[in-house]
Amino acid sequence: MPEYLKLKSLSDAKKIFWENLSQLHPVEEEIESRAALNRVTFGDILSTESLPPFTRSTVDGYAVIASSTHGASDALPVYLDLVGEVAMGAEAQIKLEGQQTALIHTGGMLPEGADAVVMMEQTQKTDGTSIEVLRPVSAGENIVLKGEDVKPGDVVIPAGTPMRPAEIGGLLGLGITSVKVAKKPRVAILSSGDEVIPPENAPMIGQVRDINSDSLASLVAEAGGSPQVFPIMPDDREKINATLKKAYRSADVVIVTAGSSASTRDMTAEVFDSLGKPGVLVHGINIKPGKPTILAVCDGKPLVGLPGNPVSALVIANLIVKPLIQRMLGLAHHRFQPVIEARLTVNLPSQAGRDEYFPVRIFRRQNHCTADPIFYKSNLIFSLVRADGMVHIPPEKTGVPAGETVEVILF
Amino acid sequence: MPEYLKLKSLSDAKKIFWENLSQLHPVEEEIESRAALNRVTFGDILSTESLPPFTRSTVDGYAVIASSTHGASDALPVYLDLVGEVAMGAEAQIKLEGQQTALIHTGGMLPEGADAVVMMEQTQKTDGTSIEVLRPVSAGENIVLKGEDVKPGDVVIPAGTPMRPAEIGGLLGLGITSVKVAKKPRVAILSSGDEVIPPENAPMIGQVRDINSDSLASLVAEAGGSPQVFPIMPDDREKINATLKKAYRSADVVIVTAGSSASTRDMTAEVFDSLGKPGVLVHGINIKPGKPTILAVCDGKPLVGLPGNPVSALVIANLIVKPLIQRMLGLAHHRFQPVIEARLTVNLPSQAGRDEYFPVRIFRRQNHCTADPIFYKSNLIFSLVRADGMVHIPPEKTGVPAGETVEVILF
Numbered sequence: 001m002p003e004y005l006k007l008k009s010l011s012d013a014k015k016i017f018w019e020n021l022s023q024l025h026p027v028e029e030e031i032e033s034r035a036a037l038n039r040v041t042f043g044d045i046l047s048t049e050s051l052p053p054f055t056r057s058t059v060d061g062y063a064v065i066a067s068s069t070h071g072a073s074d075a076l077p078v079y080l081d082l083v084g085e086v087a088m089g090a091e092a093q094i095k096l097e098g099q100q101t102a103l104i105h106t107g108g109m110l111p112e113g114a115d116a117v118v119m120m121e122q123t124q125k126t127d128g129t130s131i132e133v134l135r136p137v138s139a140g141e142n143i144v145l146k147g148e149d150v151k152p153g154d155v156v157i158p159a160g161t162p163m164r165p166a167e168i169g170g171l172l173g174l175g176i177t178s179v180k181v182a183k184k185p186r187v188a189i190l191s192s193g194d195e196v197i198p199p200e201n202a203p204m205i206g207q208v209r210d211i212n213s214d215s216l217a218s219l220v221a222e223a224g225g226s227p228q229v230f231p232i233m234p235d236d237r238e239k240i241n242a243t244l245k246k247a248y249r250s251a252d253v254v255i256v257t258a259g260s261s262a263s264t265r266d267m268t269a270e271v272f273d274s275l276g277k278p279g280v281l282v283h284g285i286n287i288k289p290g291k292p293t294i295l296a297v298c299d300g301k302p303l304v305g306l307p308g309n310p311v312s313a314l315v316i317a318n319l320i321v322k323p324l325i326q327r328m329l330g331l332a333h334h335r336f337q338p339v340i341e342a343r344l345t346v347n348l349p350s351q352a353g354r355d356e357y358f359p360v361r362i363f364r365r366q367n368h369c370t371a372d373p374i375f376y377k378s379n380l381i382f383s384l385v386r387a388d389g390m391v392h393i394p395p396e397k398t399g400v401p402a403g404e405t406v407e408v409i410l411f
Numbered sequence: 412m413p414e415y416l417k418l419k420s421l422s423d424a425k426k427i428f429w430e431n432l433s434q435l436h437p438v439e440e441e442i443e444s445r446a447a448l449n450r451v452t453f454g455d456i457l458s459t460e461s462l463p464p465f466t467r468s469t470v471d472g473y474a475v476i477a478s479s480t481h482g483a484s485d486a487l488p489v490y491l492d493l494v495g496e497v498a499m500g501a502e503a504q505i506k507l508e509g510q511q512t513a514l515i516h517t518g519g520m521l522p523e524g525a526d527a528v529v530m531m532e533q534t535q536k537t538d539g540t541s542i543e544v545l546r547p548v549s550a551g552e553n554i555v556l557k558g559e560d561v562k563p564g565d566v567v568i569p570a571g572t573p574m575r576p577a578e579i580g581g582l583l584g585l586g587i588t589s590v591k592v593a594k595k596p597r598v599a600i601l602s603s604g605d606e607v608i609p610p611e612n613a614p615m616i617g618q619v620r621d622i623n624s625d626s627l628a629s630l631v632a633e634a635g636g637s638p639q640v641f642p643i644m645p646d647d648r649e650k651i652n653a654t655l656k657k658a659y660r661s662a663d664v665v666i667v668t669a670g671s672s673a674s675t676r677d678m679t680a681e682v683f684d685s686l687g688k689p690g691v692l693v694h695g696i697n698i699k700p701g702k703p704t705i706l707a708v709c710d711g712k713p714l715v716g717l718p719g720n721p722v723s724a725l726v727i728a729n730l731i732v733k734p735l736i737q738r739m740l741g742l743a744h745h746r747f748q749p750v751i752e753a754r755l756t757v758n759l760p761s762q763a764g765r766d767e768y769f770p771v772r773i774f775r776r777q778n779h780c781t782a783d784p785i786f787y788k789s790n791l792i793f794s795l796v797r798a799d800g801m802v803h804i805p806p807e808k809t810g811v812p813a814g815e816t817v818e819v820i821l822f
Contacts, residue, residue: 037632051792051793052619054616060673087617088604089607089618090606091616091617107719109616150793165629165633165822166795166796168625169623169629169721170795172610172620173620173622175620193499193500194500195500199445199583199584199588200586203464204501204502205465205501205520206465206498206501206502206519206520208518208584209583211580211581214580214583216576221448222449262471262516262531308518310584336751336773381462381560381577382561382567384577384581385567385568385577411576
């Protein structure tokens with residue numbers, strides 16, 4: 001059977017992979033809230049209290065009974081009796097009646113009886129026992145009510161939310177000092193190839209330094225996983241078998257850059273098949289770059305064979321490994337993800353029936369952006385270094401003409 | 412003098428702050444390349460070698476002298492003599508002449524004499540000593556030349572570049588296993604307020620938990636700084652003076668959430684002034700939220716007094732602290748930053764002469780996005796938790812009508 005008939009489309013490949021991973025759920029872990037930046041909430045976070053915990057002033061000024069300021073103006077100020085000052089960090093001891101007022105600071109607790117605050121700038125001091133109010137206020141003005149932000153039982157952060165500085169502040173404001181988040185999936189990364197040597201070593205003629213282990217580890221870390229880099233494997237069935245088994249036992253996901261030769265990729269697929277059921281689901285995707293991709297699920301655990309060349313490996317990792325990790329984190333798309341549109345600067349021919357991805361640089365023009373494709377051969381890692389993102393040409397197209405607007409996936 | 416006359420515009424405030432920080436340069440630090448994700452290159456990174464280090468095949472197939480395949484077709488294949496196989500990870504020992512060919516794997520070193528590779532799929536095996544070539548190839552086809560990606564002396568990553576997985580892979584591919592990056596600026600974070608207690612403690616009536624220390628620490632970490640959180644300071648001149656001096660000595664940047672009361676803010680400004688020259692440059696910005704912001708430079712070191720309320724503090728930290736850290740990292744904008752545009756769902760009134768920022772949620776519609784403002788009072792941290800970003804209304808406008816397209820700054 002010719003190879004192209006065995007190749008799956010990217011969408012079919014992802015579909016069958018996700019279907020076989022339907023039992024893959026986030027695992028919970030409790031961590032300190034202040035260390036939770038970019039972690040994803042495991043469940044809904046509920047408040048057990050009110051925020052603010054008491055009615056507070058939002059300005060520096062004078063607490064009043066709003067009705068007492070009625071009709072106040074520059075020409076005809078209202079005089080109020082100054083009965084004291086609300087101390088910060090303490091229960092307001094003052095109780096206001098009628099034409100009484102009390103000095104209050106931003107964040108201070110509104111005294112009993114008061115229902116508004118007059119801003120300092122709209123008052124004038126007189127003799128120290130009274131003030132002049134130059135503008136009327138309405139009930140509720142310049143205050144924030146107890147529980148106005150959050151009430152007990154409110155879902156303050158839904159499950160599957162990645163935490164930003166605001167979420168961390170919100171948790172701590174409620175006294176939630178530890179939080180249940182999705183555990184980072186452990187992702188084993190294995191590189192193979194007789195010609196591949198550790199980056200620390202000086203290559204002999206015919207050898208190349210390992211790029212994939214650390215570029216993939218960085219991508220995994222960026223996506224929210226915990227990378228575990230294994231030593232480079234030679235193109236040897238026994239070594240590949242032993243290392244892969246070890247990785248499969250210790251990690252939640254196994255990624256193999258499946259060597260440069262077809263025979264090593266076949267060995268990888270055979271070992272995947274031996275680890276559990278159903279085994280290899282996809283062996284080859286009709287995509288450029290990235291055709292020799294292998295997707296397997298063994299007893300519920302995902303295994304990915306990536307192409308050996310570094311550009312293809314990173315492109316497929318962006319398209320498959322990153323969403324896989326996000327799924328294992330339970331990431332729900334609560335956050336808006338920007339779509340970047342740009343006009344192609346040149347014609348991009350592509351082969352019908354195949355998904356193609358082109359690295360591009362983006363430039364901002366007057367009213368639009370342009371996407372300038374970086375032409376490259378597939379093992380040129382620096383073509384990706386020069387790129388801001390990639391343009392996708394779907395299988396039903398035979399290319400995109402210059403000037404057309406395309407969507408860009410940022411790296 | 413009325414307060415609004417003392418307030419600086421946001422652009423003036425930033426201008427005078429940056430001008431006084433002209434001597435602020437990144438500090439270099441050498442780290443392992445594989446741990447350099449998101450770090451910023453200190454200087455230009457130059458290659459000392461060629462990548463690829465030798466001319467390689469980009470496919471599985473047969474190395475050939477291109478001219479020998481001239482005229483090949485299914486009907487009239489060209490027969491070539493198979494003289495051997497190029498071993499991976501070793502120097503090619505074979506030398507091709509005339510009608511000779513050698514089996515080669517993806518990434519294998521092109522043998523001497525050869526100038527192209529015929530893909531396996533475009534050949535047929537015959538008796539083991541020769542092959543049939545079904546398509547002609549041109550010189551250079553299916554190979555990548557030595558130095559085609561990078562040559563010795565090429566700037567492979569310019570100074571000021573934040574490193575992504577591709578950059579890390581590129582460095583390691585060149586054997587650059589350690590890299591000079593900008594040291595993370597140490598950012599001291601001090602919260603003050605008699606009413607402010609650590610988030611671990613149960614608040615008494617009138618007390619609130621500290622939100623700012625950890626939300627700002629998260630923002631600093633996200634921006635690439637190294638946060639150092641100090642214990643909460645009471646509204647007491649001696650304590651503020653002592654803690655601020657200590658922070659000033661130990662950190663590269665000092666941030667104080669300057670307490671809730673005007674008197675504490677004044678104390679903060681006075682201590683800033685006592686630390687070095689020129690001292691306080693900006694005391695109050697004509698912006699909402701964030702008016703009570705203090706910017707100071709003392710003997711070349713930046714100090715920022717942020718408003719006590721958590722929303723204002725985070726908004727100003729996004730507008731001033733984040734760019735400050737990026738400047739200290741030497742971040743040059745090599746990377747494309749997306750601009751998010753959305754149509755306002757409601758009228759947003761704003762005060763002429765003042766910069767205003769409104770938190771918004773963004774929703775994707777058919778052909779555009781909408782920005783839905785979240786109305787809030789300034790101390791409601793969860794209004795930011797609900798937001799995707801913020802909309803800026805510049806001082807020359809008195810608001811933006813519903814339906815107008817605005818730019819959104821993502822958090």
